[in-house]
Amino acid sequence: MEVRYQVIVLGGGPAGLNAAKYAANAGYEVGLIDAGTRLGGQYWRHTGREEFDQSVHHNFDQGSLLMDAVLANPRITVHSETNIWSASIINDEVVLRTNNGAFITQRLILATGAYDRSLPFPGWDIPGVMTPGAAQSLLKGHGVLVGKRIVVAGTGPFLLPVATGLSSHGASVVGLLEASSKYSWAKNLLELLRNPAKALEGIGYLLALRGRKVEMRFRQAIVAAHASADGSLESVTIANLDSEWKIRSTYKLSCDVAAVGWGFTADTAIAYSLGLALDVDASGSISVVVDENQRARQPNAAIAIYAAGELTGIGGADLALVEGAIAGLAIAGSAQDLKTLKKRRKKLLRFAQALTKVYPVASGWKSWLSEDTTICRCEEISYSDINEAREEFDASDARTIKLLTRCGMGLCQGRICGRTIADLMNSTPQERISSASRPILSPITLGEVAQEGLL
Amino acid sequence: MINFTFEGEPISVEPGTSVAAALLSHGERITRLTRFNSTPRSIFCGIGVCFDCLVEVDGEPNQRSCITTVKEGMVVKVQHGS
Structure with a gap:
């Protein structure tokens, strides 16, 4: 099967959904390709059931409206459960090979998102140790609690909604550990004040957690995990850290799940395959370089490739939505004024930059x-x-x-x-x-390659 | 409800449930044993990135349990090696 679209959007999260909506509203036929079974990406992951529990989400109403708008738009065709295994430029066209055939376009918007960044520590491969994203996706997507006694640890604002969700759905969050300092926000107070909605969201989580007797402990981290006789998680060793994250002292805590994450890594594999210019920030995070209209840099002038969301720098769903809107309008050559959107993007970008300063990963983890x-x-x-x-x-x-x-x-x-x-x-x-190079973007059997006539 | 088996044991779940969610909600932690050291592994990233939650589904190995939806009559087994 071979399908052509005027615009193809990769990823059905906040950035991709908005990009598809705006490009379609500007008059283009859009193909939206997503690996998931339902739209929403990781942020708006949901069960799809009628009696759906929205309390695990921060602003599901917004997501629900956007997903409905995309699904109802006659100019948008959604291809779910579609995994791209090869992305290349052939004869002035982008060719995406997937488990559901080939998709071809000259206008592509990448919104492939990000996944949890993990750091190794002794025992991190024991069943029961997982990323906060895993705990969150099972709760959001299936209403399943990953354990009964859970330690949430690592660094970054994402730990808060994860701990809150687990706790309010009946798990006992026996530890909430933030490796960065209690005072790290003090140096960036101005950005918090400029973004009162974000500050309020954070305070809301902290209050909800306090109501359940969960206190965030700063400058602490899980530095080892221990298995029971059947091989699954039984306890963790927690360390008090110094400012370089070297271990000062330790204590043990019994738990059946440790949800540990250190911010996010953007999924740049498709961007790399297509030869887009990439950048690396001080934290080692790779992102797609984009201009003020979210257009990515690549040598072929016949093709327009845009990128939006976490892929262009980790910044959260609000920023992803704005970037998606800009990318969708710009790729369609819309005459709509982008000034307001760009102003909002600037503000959210500044907040994202403050976040990376507040939650740095110190090199002391190597000593664990x-x-x-x-x-x-x-x-x-x-x-x-x-x-x-x-x-x-x-x-x-x-x-x-x-x-x-x-x-x-x-x-x-x-x-x-x-x-x-x-x-x-x-x-x-x-x-x-x-090192971001992944010539085969997702596993595929030789039988599937043969079906495509490529063998 | 959708019925499937894991290591021969029958499990019933709501339609649309992933294999990983079904196993976790029934207290089944271990999805595979590694190739070299035969150590147990389970759900790690939960979103199809890490390939740690691999299971054998209807005789096909290397299926990511976190992104595989349970279907009626499915036979799921712990994956040994890769």
Whole structure:
């Protein structure tokens, strides 16, 4: 199957939904491709049931209206459960190969979002240790609580809604640990004051948690997880950290789930495949470089590729919505004035930048690793394997480490450990960008390739 | 309700439930044993990125339980190796 659209939008989260809506309203036939079973992305993930519990969401009404508008728009065709395994530019067209055939366009909007950033620590591969996003997606998408006694830990504002959701749905949140300092917002108070809605949202979570006797503990982190006889999580070791995140003292807490996350990593795989200019910030986060209209840089003038949302820098759903609207209008060449949207984007971008300053990941996490700590979960590569490659074979960069140990070569293709390896090897920005390469974007069987007539 | 089996045990869930959600809500933690060390793994990212929650579905290995929707009569097994 081969389908052509005037505009193709990749991703059905806030950015992609708004991009599709605005491009369609400007007169274009839009194909919206999404891997999920229902629209909404991670932010508006929902069960799709009638008796749907909206309390796990911050502003589901807005999402619900937007999803309904997209589904009802005759100019938008939604292709759900569609996974892209190859993205390339052939004869002045973008060709996307998926499990549901090929999609072709000259105008593409990428809104592929982000996933939790994970850091390794002893025992992080034990069943029961997961990302906050996993706990959240099971609650939002299925109404399932991932455990009974849960520790939520890591850094960043996302820990708050996750802990609140778990707690208010009956889990006992026995620990809520923020590795950054209690005073980190004090240095960026101005940005909080400029964004009262965000500040109120955060305070709302803290009050709800306090009502359930959950207090956030600062400068603390899970530095080890321990399994019971059946192999699943039984307890965690929590450390009081110094400002570099080195361990000062520890205590143990029993729990059946540890939800641990360190901010987000943008999903840049398709952007890389299409040759878009990428950038790396001080935290090692890779993003797509865009101009003031959200247009990405790539050499082929016959093709217009835009990007919006987390892909262009981690900034949350409100920013993603604005960027999606700008991208949708701009790709359609709409005459609508973008000034108001751009002003709002500027304000939200400033807030996003403040967030990265308030929740930095300090290098002391490397001191939590022990020799037998798993670094690459897929290929079961331990920290000692990495060190051996470094010391015995003089490997001094991430690529050589990968070739020697196979770390990052497993099924996830380095999506989980790639950034960690880059951090451990002090990779240069250029090395980090080239590590975003995933020639096969999602697993596909040879049978499916043959069906496409490509073998 | 949709009925399927996990390691031979019957489980019933609401339509639209993922295999991962179905297993977790029935207290089943372990989805696979790793290739080299045979260590147990489970749901980690929950959104199809990490490939840790792999299970065997109707004889097909390497299915991500977090993004696979349960279907009537499905036979799901712990995945051994990869």
